[in-house]
Amino acid sequence: MKLATLKDGSRDGQLIVVSRDLQTAVIANAIAPTLQRALDDWPFYGPQLAELYDTLNQGRARHAFAFEPEHCMAPLPRAFQWADGSAYVNHVELVRRARGAEMPPEFWSDPLMYQGGSDDFLGPCDDIVCASEAFGIDFEAEVAVVTGDVPMGVTPDAALRSVRLVMLVNDVSLRNLIPAELAKGFGFFQSKPATAFGPVAVTPDELGDHWREGRVHRPMMVHWNGRKVGQPDAGVDMVFHFGQLIAHAAKTRNLRAGSIVGSGTVSNKDATRGYCCIAEKRCLEAIADGAAKTEFMKYGDTVKIEMFDEAGKSIFGAIEQSVAPLDDSAQSAARLAQAD
Structure with a gap:
């Protein structure tokens, strides 16, 4: 699984899931708004993020967009x-x-x-x-x-x-x-x-x-x-x-x-x-x-x-x-x- 944080004007940004080839991404706020939130309860959030990652790699994720590293904060x-x-x-x-x-x-x-x-x-x-x-x-x-x-x-x-x-x-x-x-x-x-x-x-x-x-x-x-x-x-x-x-x-x-x-x-x-x-x-x-x-x-x-x-x-x-x-x-x- 590959995760990143999108710049959104806030201190902690927006958690996104990124495809294996680093070409596309999808916002993960329906699961966890930030990476820290996901880490705080990884046994609960991790499998959900992994499922979204699989969906993205299969080309079935809704509202996927092009991944651009220059728009990212640190993870x-x-x-x-x-x-x-x-x-x-x-x-x-x-x-x-x-x-x-x-x-x-x-x-x-x-x-x-x-x-x-x-x-x-x-x-x-x-x-x-x-x-x-x-x-x-x-x-x-x-x-x-x-x-x-x-x-x-x-x-x-x-x-x-x-x-x-x-x-x-x-x-x-x-x-x-x-x-x-x-x-x-x-x-x-x-x-x-x-x-x-x-x-x-x-x-x-x-x-x-x-x-x-x-x-x-x-x-x-x-x-x-x-x-x-x-x-x-x-x-x-x-x-x-x-x-x-x-x-x-x-x-x-x-x-x-x-x-x-x-x-x-x-x-x-x-x-x-x-x-x-x-x-x-x-x-x-x-x-x-x-x-x-x-x-x-x-x-x-x-x-x-x-x-x-x-x-x-x-x-x-x-x-x-x-x-x-x-x-x-x-x-x-x-x-x-x-x-x-």
Whole structure:
């Protein structure tokens, strides 16, 4: 099943069911008005949405319309929780090697995780608005899952059974703000602006054999300014699977339905697969040549993040964003005004 949220001027948008080929959609308000409502009682709403999905794919849905990702919000426009892990330890190791630091051995057994802002997510085609290019604007292509209710102390195996949906993520980072924040010993805040999500969230069964061992086994395709820069496989070198990440987040607290848990930047040890964030490219340059030379994103730059099945068909739709200055962007103000 594939679900999305249509922009309708409200904070939480309108839940729609999207066809498998991402060509058509139908409004689901007769079942649940928003995705959060559906997640709150998934055993009740999920089967009804699945029935509507089957009807849509059979061409029998009434009032179906063309699906247009640019009219979508994030599948969950705001969430009760957004916790992002760092499951691809190769990425962490490269960052530390580039600055000549040893990696603590516990990083291989205990996931890194931070809690991001979840009150104002970006849609798949919304601008990355930033007050200054000097902040070091970077994209980060990731996979994320949406959970049902998760009890505190859950085991990794049980945590996997709580996964309701899978999504693509652009976890934007402001790299030049990170060192000073981490030096304070209190984690990310200003260096992690609004996160963007792909237009469509899919149920794990929709991925077939590509969803196994708590991982999505497909290449993550990343284009920067129209040039392909990465295609690492999201199922390779993911040290901690999603069950482990969810269990880590739930060690001392309950997670409520609609919590989002991210994988961290997808990264493969095979450098020929390219990169999912500029920082990793810069680390490889620093290790090889003693200094990074690739610059971070500038105003007007674009990034496209997408994942395809074996037949070459898009699974989640694409995240397609441009970088825009704060002063010239009416989009941010418009989004806030619509919510008032």
